[in-house]
Amino acid sequence: MQRYAYLLLSFLVLSPAVSAEQRWIQGIGYVEPASEVRRLAFKHPGILGEYHVQIGQQIKSGDILAMQQNREEQTAVTVAESQLLAAKAELDKVLAGVNPYEIEAKKHAQQVTTLDAEYASRKLDRIEHLRNNKYASEDERDLAETNAKLKQADSRRLHAETRFLTHFVRDVDKQVAQAQVSVAEAQLQAAQRRLAETYLTAPIDGTVLETILRVGESTFSVGSPEPAVLLGNMAQLRVRAEIDENYALALKEGQKALIFGRGLGDREIPAHVSLVKQIMGKKTVFAKTATERKDIDVIQIFVEPDGDMQVPIGLEVNVKVAIN
Structure with missing residues (x-):
């Protein structure tokens, strides 16, 4: 009779509702959501x-x-957004290069200086012909030659300026501007993530x-x-119960079980074993009786009710598991 005094301690007992061949083992546990708390x-x-x-x-x-x-985190996101807008604006500026109308005006000026240089070259040829025939002086020839050289130099200058404006955006400038945008985007993502946390x-x-x-x-x-x-998740509750190590090998998933206890009054809730853990541990749930052993090893099992079970989370209950 002494073994039946350990109501909440795992033990072996015959069920009065079944044949003598049906054996039960008992343990103690508590109610929790199947999702755990x-x-x-x-x-x-x-x-x-x-x-x-x-x-x-x-x-x-x-x-x-x-x-x-999170006022500081919100401010950090606002600052990062502004920095990203500035970086994108700089990239757009770099990619846009020089105003196309300015390039067009420079090309027209280049055409004018090219025509002036050609005219000055033809005039030099005429002055040279006249000087050879004694109709033009040496000073007139020198002046025409100097003017032709100046017109040619001015034409080359405008041609170089046109090329500079046309190729104003260098690859390295594009890479730097794009890198600044990437850094700003990463900083914004980090600030948004910190705010979300x-x-x-x-x-x-x-x-x-x-x-x-x-x-x-x-x-x-x-x-x-x-x-x-x-x-x-209160939609599905279960009992996490501890069973004495002596019965660890007798436990299997799917075994019939009963949930009962002082908190349930006279109710016995039909249930089944849904999981048997594969690791032993120290006892953590106690019946608080004078004769209870506290130094034993136990194995945990999950017992799920076969029907509805609306009880508080953490309610301490007993379980009986049927074994052959």
Whole structure:
């Protein structure tokens, strides 16, 4: 009779509802969402600004749950956006080069100086012919020659200026301007990512179980993140139970089980074993009886109800698992 005194300790017992060949083992555990309870914290230190949800509220994956005070992060995004606009404007300026009308005007001026140089060259030829026939002086020839050289030099100058304006944008200038745009884009993305990290978002659909921090409190404590929200999917609950190591080899997925306990009153909820962990551990759930052993190793199993089970998260219950 002493072994039946350990109600919450894993043990072997015969079920009165089945034949003598049917054996049961018993353990103790607690109710949790099948999604587990998510303890959500901010990624970086900061001050909690506000909650966007309330306890018991149903939320969808991606919904904003809370936010840190983020005025500095918002300012950083605004500055980065301005820097990107400036870099893009500089790139457009470089790619545009010189005003096309200025290039067109320079080409027309080049054509005029080319014609002047040709005229001056023909005039020099005529003066040279007249000087040979003693109809023009040496000074007139020198003046015509000098004028022809000046016109040719001016034509070459305008030709060089036209080429300079036409090829004003160098490849290296384009590369520098494009690199500045890339750097500005990367800085904007980093600022936007840092701002996004001041918002706490839901990783799953579920119910807000608890809001832990208060507005104005630090989201980090001694260098470690402080959970701000507890979240779980209440649509599917299960029991995480611990079974004595002596029965570890008798447990298998799919075995019939019963969920019962003081918190459930007279109810016994039909269930089944959905998972048997493949690693042993130390006992963490205790029945708080005088004769309970606390130094034993246990194996954890997940027991899922076969029907609806609306009970509080964390409720301590007993489970019985049928074995042959």
